[in-house]
Amino acid sequence: MATDADAVQPTAPAPALPPTAVVVGGGISGLLAARELARAGVRTTVLEAAGEWGGCVGSHVVAGLTLDSGAESFATRTTAVAGLAEDLGLGAQIVPPNPGGAWVQLPEGPRELPKTGVLGIPASPWDPEVRRSLGLLGSIRASLDALLPASVGTAAEATSIAALVRARMGARVLDRLVSPVVGGVHSADPALLDVDMVAPGLRAGIRTHGSLAAAVAAQRRGAPTPATAPTAAPPPGAQQPGSRRLGLQKAGSAVAGLRGGMHTLILALLTDLRGLDVTLLGGTRADAVQRIPGGWRVTAGRSEFDAERLVVAVEGPAAVTLLAGVLPALSALRPAAGPDVRLVTLVLDRPELDSAPRGTGVLVAPQSPGIRAKALTHATAKWAWLAERTPPGRHVVRLSYGRGDVVQAGRTPPEPGTDEELFDAALEDAATLLAVPLSRSDVVGWDVVRWSGALPFASLGHKRRVDEVRRLCAAEGSLAVVGGWLSGNGLAAIVADTPAQVAALLP
Secondary structure (H helix, E strand, O other), X not given: OOOHHHHOOOOOOOOOOOOEEEEEOOEHHHHHHHHHHHHOOOEXXXXXXXXXXXXXXXXXXXXXXXXXXXXXXXXXXXXXXXXXXXXXXXXXHEEOOOOOOOEEEEOOXXXXXXOOEEOOEEOOXXXXXXXXXXXXHHHHHHXXXXXXXXXXXXXXXXXXXXXXXXXXXXXXXXXXXXXXHHHHHHOOOHHHEXXXXXXXXXXXXXXXXXXXXXXXXXXXXXXXXXXXXXXXXXXXXXXXXXXXXXXXXXXXXXXXXXXXXXXXXXXXXXXXXXXXXXXXXXXXXXXEEEEEOOEEEEEEOOEEEEEOEEXXXXXXXXXXXXXXXXXXXXXXXXXXXXXXXXXXXXXXXXXXXXXXXXXXXXXXXXXXXXXXXXXXXXXXXXXXXXXXXXXXXXXXXXXXXXXXXXXXXXXXXXXXXXHHHHXXXXXXXXXXXXXXOOOHHHEEEEXXXXXXXXXXXXXXXXXXXXHHHHHHHHOOOOEEEOOHHHHOOOHHHHHHHHXXXXXXXXX
């Protein structure tokens, strides 16, 4: 006879729900963090305040051309970005710049910029291009670097780029080579930048190889030092051939790009994320973060997003503001906002530029009178794929404005502000830097892009502060903070650092 007990059937346990995460920020670091989480089976939502994805790796259309509005190349001293591109199916699109090289505008006129350097620091003070910029006495002073003890410039806990270069190679290397490059790339005075953040491994290379020039040469050829050897695994799918397949180091170039522009990396990344069922919510600004049982709650307007894991991938000041209520100790580590950078793109009909009179572009020494731009890129001379997409005689040039705390002595008139003022200044500066007369009638199209505080400012001692920020966040167990203000400027640094930080959150 059946009983009630016989009728009771065992109940199958409910399937475990996948772990969850919220990523605040849809720039390159936020998208990379979301990819790492989703590939590990974490159900991920990305909140981005703006309507566009990718942050400083964006695009705009000028005179019918889709161009990069931010980053237009990546450093090839590591394989991080090349590995990511290959993993996203863009390996065949990686291209080196044309080999013409760049120039530097000095107070007395233009000079070719040495091709074998790091941040303008030469691998050899006696290279002909270096000699032309430094003069005989400058090269003699720079060569004393090889005779100095390795402790010079490496003994202090932290030092600036300027202090290191001045101590080992002298003021002319700093003023004529390093300041223009650092101003053009980082929009900052090298006296204010922590060398260990901006050029990681360089000081360790001095101790290993005996001089600053030898350390630069080692970085150029990819030789590891205790601090330049990878500290984290490369992104999943990263393949070692990367930049080596292109022969970029042998060609003397330390950068590469993507055919079609760096913004194509973001398009491929977004496609990959959608295939991984990542929820991408643009126009959704995170207003507050709080701890809840089992995880985190992010408030965005009237919406709330709860998750077990949280990644904050926004600029430093915004990240500290968002997390200060949960981690009050972060307030003392708030970084300064980066400088405001303005990029002016000009599309010109000017056949005289076919000869690329200044190679791939010009970096401007701060002391150069009358020039307000800090750098000019002759994009159609730099990238063969872009030249192929433009009619004969048509050229794309991009000028950058905004040096942050660089002293503007002798730089008159003051930097322009409105878009029209920037256009007028860019046309005048381009004519001077390219040594080709230009007028409004030569302009087919133009645009101004503004990046407010987007470039992190790695001031002296920044590495120590980064370590403390990371320690405080890691103690939470389910929180990661990523972005250029922590990893260091540049795609290569961000792409290498983000997966390593997210790895601690993976199930």
